[in-house]
Amino acid sequence: MLVKIYNENRLTRQPFFKDLINYLAQNDGVMLRQIHRDFADVKNIDRQIDAFIAAGLVERSDKRYSLGLECFGDGDFADVLQKNPSVNSLSKNSFTAPFFVEAGSNLAQKLDESWAFQSLKNAINQVTLNFSSRYDLSTDTLFNYFHKVAENLPLTALEQEVYELIGDVDPEYALKYMTTFLLKFMRKEVVKTKSDIFIQVLEKYAYIEKISEREYRCLLDFSEQVIPEKKFTDAKLFIAAQIQQTQPLTAFISLGE
CATH class of the missing domain: 1.10.10.10 (Winged helix-like DNA-binding domain superfamily/Winged helix DNA-binding domain)
Incomplete structure (x- = not known):
């Protein structure tokens, strides 16, 4: 094992x-x-x-x-692995301590392929960027980029392109400019602006698209959708909840209080 x-x-x-x-x-x-x-x-x-x-x-x-x-294996989650997940039970599951799973097990595969729901906030405005990613962080999201750079984890090909643009920039600093720009789309379908490195990053992630030399359209919807957060202190309970998250959500923008 x-x-x-x-x-x-x-x-x-x-x-x-x-x-x-x-x-x-x-x-x-x-x-x-x-x-x-x-x-x-x-x-x-x-x-x-x-x-x-x-x-x-x-x-x-x-x-x-x-x-x-404790190293968890398929036998520890036999009932859960056979259960059909409920799309209505989506939540942002949180467990921060290290935990251990038998490599090569069905459980490890289900966990890697499950969907984690992520959000990025900043201190400048009320904008929250919401994403969903495979639990193994293989999905290209802005959240994963900041996390991998902070933890010195390997980057995907797209993340390497983003790194060449903004490197290990402070996330708070980057989000200040990105969210301020995205807020403009609440009033306008098309926003005119001069390109910069942060706009180029939003474009690489397909959060916006360039429709002319200085015009952009937002590809993210503004939504009031709230994903409930569940914090776990028990690894087994967390894993059982996480492997049932089999449906992604389309990235969206929300406004907090």
Whole structure:
């Protein structure tokens, strides 16, 4: 069994952590000297293992080491995986802690292919940009771009093009200009303006389209639709809710309070 990590943090993103948990998943109850022998090239190995133990991700008992984390598999969600999802139960599910799923399982595939609902707000105005993305972040959305740049995650081809335009710009700064421009479409179907890097980014994501040299049309609707948010503190409950999110929503603009 191999382990797939979701919601990675600084600790779980370490290469040795990933190697170790997959090693322990296949070799339960290992002595420290065996770990030293099989990971002879890893520096500060004892200190790193102690950090994993302190986080509850690795267990040490009678001088033997095993997984301390819960790794979910298909058997843990047999009933949910067979259920027909309800389109009426869409929600913005939130769970921030790392969790672990058996790699290559049907569960991992369903989770990756499920839809997460995202929103971007700013402090300048009441505009909220709403998106839906595959849970594995493979969908090109502005939310995913800012998240991947902040977390130093690999970029898609389109995201690489966006990076060449705006790099690691502060999201608040970028959204100030983008949302101020998008607000103009509440009054006009066609807006005249000179192109800049932020307008080019909106164009790349197909949130607007250029119809002449200095004229643009918005491709996002303004909507009062509200997607309820559900915050979870239990990984299993979160996964059960998330894998039922099988329908995307078209990106839209809303105005908050």
